[in-house]
Amino acid sequence: MSSLVHSEDALRITEIFYSLQGETRTMGLPTVFVRLTGCPLRCTYCDTEYAFTGGELMAIQDILARVAEYQPAYVTVTGGEPLAQPNCLPLLTQLCDAGYEVSLETGGAMSLEGVDSRVVSVLDLKTPASGEMQRNDYDNVPRLRSQDQVKFVICDREDYEWARFKLDELKLADRVADVLFSPSHADLSGRQLAEWILQDRLPVRMQLQLHKILWDDQRGH
Numbered sequence: 001m002s003s004l005v006h007s008e009d010a011l012r013i014t015e016i017f018y019s020l021q022g023e024t025r026t027m028g029l030p031t032v033f034v035r036l037t038g039c040p041l042r043c044t045y046c047d048t049e050y051a052f053t054g055g056e057l058m059a060i061q062d063i064l065a066r067v068a069e070y071q072p073a074y075v076t077v078t079g080g081e082p083l084a085q086p087n088c089l090p091l092l093t094q095l096c097d098a099g100y101e102v103s104l105e106t107g108g109a110m111s112l113e114g115v116d117s118r119v120v121s122v123l124d125l126k127t128p129a130s131g132e133m134q135r136n137d138y139d140n141v142p143r144l145r146s147q148d149q150v151k152f153v154i155c156d157r158e159d160y161e162w163a164r165f166k167l168d169e170l171k172l173a174d175r176v177a178d179v180l181f182s183p184s185h186a187d188l189s190g191r192q193l194a195e196w197i198l199q200d201r202l203p204v205r206m207q208l209q210l211h212k213i214l215w216d217d218q219r220g221h
């Protein structure tokens with residue numbers, strides 16, 4: 001890492017690691033994860049509370065150098081909430097410029113404005129049981145692009161009904177590449193969610209989080 005880190009081109013980073021993508025369209029593909037520190041939300045089911053504080057200030061050029069060590073095809077910028085740090089935007093652009101397929105995992109409370117058009121944004125819409133539903137920024141919906149994905153983490157039947165309503169109201173299946181329904185690992189069985197989706201014939205992709213199945217949610221995977 002460079003000895004001099006100037007805050008104007010730096011980000012606070014919790015971890016950079018190489019693993020299999022655990023969810024989304026590229027699930028199962030080797031990916032480098034850049035986890036940014038900090039999040040303005042406090043979802044009930046959050047599994048990355050260790051990313052709320054701490055971290056290490058890194059210059060963008062040093063982040064790019066760390067990512068390059070793995071020679072990946074795919075890079076995911078995640079958090080915490082990556083968009084809470086303004087320098088996330090130039091980081092995304094420079095990762096795209098370096099030739100990676102770049103995705104951004106964002107919690108839905110921060111604006112997608114300014115995100116490089118080559119990035120695949122995976123936008124959470126927070127459900128009632130998350131405790132953060134009121135933070136959803138619906139101005140992001142018209143900003144979604146055809147390659148993007150919208151994700152609902154579902155804890156119970158009420159969440160499911162709410163997600164089904166939003167799917168229809170916001171015409172999400174027509175806007176984005178995939179609408180993802182994911183059971184909250186500790187709250188709802190995958191089989192139950194699968195049965196609800198099939199009963200209602202919803203045009204969504206159900207996903208289980210591969211990294212939790214393989215590594216039981218250990219940090220760094």
Ligand code: SF4
Binds near residue numbers: 042043
């Ligand atoms: S948005 Fe993500 S990182 Fe932030 S509290 Fe919710 S689940 Fe955790």
